[in-house]
Amino acid sequence: MEQAPGKGLVLVVEDERPIADLVRLYLSRDGFGVHTEHDGAAGLAAARRLRPVACVLDIALPGLDGTEVCRRLRADGDWTPVLFLTARDDEIDRVLGLELGADDYLTKPFSPRELVARVKAVLRRTAGPPDGDRVRELGPVQLDPARRRVTLSGAPLALTATEFDLLGHLLARPGRVFTREELLAAVWGYASVAGTRTVDVHVAQVRAKLGDAAALIRTVRGVGYTADA
Structure with a gap:
């Protein structure tokens, strides 16, 4: 696990290790700490244990799939931003992921730079909207x-x-x-x-x-x- 206290830790749960390594490389280059897991159960345990600033979840994971990991986090009251990755470009899959509480969605193959930009965008949203603090x-x-x-x-x-x-x-x-x-x-x-x-x-x-x-x-x-x- 790589630490980067300035930007926080991103959890990447992806069973295809070359993809996980590529995502880790690009996120690390941008100053994030990265922890990787390769199956759903380990990813869920890591999310609960590490409290990352964001989760990047593949949908087609061994054991628990990514949508079930997200569902269980939301059931726990954990609203950590989630970005789904999937090889399936089907609207039903996208809608299901968003309905479960995901914040964004990328279809493979994807640009690692775009993934980093999406993670940063969702974290900006978590930090607060830019148009004022009035109630x-x-x-x-x-x-x-x-x-x-x-x-x-x-x-x-x-x-x-x-x-x-x-x-x-x-x-x-x-x-x-x-x-x-x-x-x-x-x-x-x-x-x-x-x-x-x-x-x-x-x-x-x-x-x-x-x-x-x-x-x-x-x-x-x-x-x-x-x-x-």
């Missing part, structure tokens, strides 16, 4: 960017880093309609028409967690989304 309120929802805390009718609401920043971005400008491409660029840090389905899935996840307050996030057909009381 945002809309209906029964209160979002505190500085404390990374959301409450619904006074009760804490558990969100992933990406879900938090998506909701925070919408609440920062109530009534403003954002296109999917705008949300993808602002929250995920990249723009791609092919990636706009990711926005839809995350909006659906946030709405599910908001329950009776889900109508606060309104779909503007053919355009995108807005937060509106």
Whole structure:
């Protein structure tokens, strides 16, 4: 295990050792500490033991697959950012991963530089949105960017880093309609028409967690989304 206290430790769980070594090399070059595991059970144990700043999980792992590792972490109340890797470029797989609480998704073959950029982007989101620390309120929802805390009718609401920043971005400008491409660029840090389905899935996840307050996030057909009381 390599230590890099400045940027923190990233857990990489990948059964193909050449890929794991390549990911470790590029993350290490960028100043991250890296710990690698090669099966799901060991990866889950390492995540619980080491408390990394982020996890890079292959989906097709021996034993527990990556989606099950993510599901168990979320069931533990562990919202460490998760980025999935997979050899399958199927929308059903992508949607399943995001619904389980993953923050981002890369399909093999991938650019190691892009993976590092994605990890850094999700960590920036975890550190807080760039557009101010003021508390945002809309209906029964209160979002505190500085404390990374959301409450619904006074009760804490558990969100992933990406879900938090998506909701925070919408609440920062109530009534403003954002296109999917705008949300993808602002929250995920990249723009791609092919990636706009990711926005839809995350909006659906946030709405599910908001329950009776889900109508606060309104779909503007053919355009995108807005937060509106």
